[in-house]
Amino acid sequence: MGRFSEEVMKLGIDIMTTLIEILEINPTKLSNKIENGMQIVTMNCYPPCPQPKLALGLPLHSDYSCLTILHQSNPGLEIMDS
Numbered sequence: 682m683g684r685f686s687e688e689v690m691k692l693g694i695d696i697m698t699t700l701i702e703i704l705e706i707n708p709t710k711l712s713n714k715i716e717n718g719m720q721i722v723t724m725n726c727y728p729p730c731p732q733p734k735l736a737l738g739l740p741l742h743s744d745y746s747c748l749t750i751l752h753q754s755n756p757g758l759e760i761m762d763s
Contacts, residue, residue, distance in 0.1 A: 686722050689750050693720070697748060721745055 697715045701708050730736040751758065 690720050693748055
């Protein structure tokens with residue numbers, strides 16, 4: 682899990698650096714905050730439910746940062762853009 686977290690952090694920095702370049706934002710204003718930013722790793726594993734209509738999953742929530750990197754091996758994620 683530690684190695685995975687390190688690689689996801691590198692990926693996040695690469696994505697944010699690219700977005701900063703595309704949006705033509707002065708990188709000196711944000712690069713330090715991105716590199717020293719916060720990373721939260723959450724893992725959820727649900728076994729197949731014999732009665733899927735009764736499964737609840739996670740409650741409604743908001744992610745903590747501006748970038749969420751998700752590894753999803755099965756369909757089911759629902760995103761609401763409010």
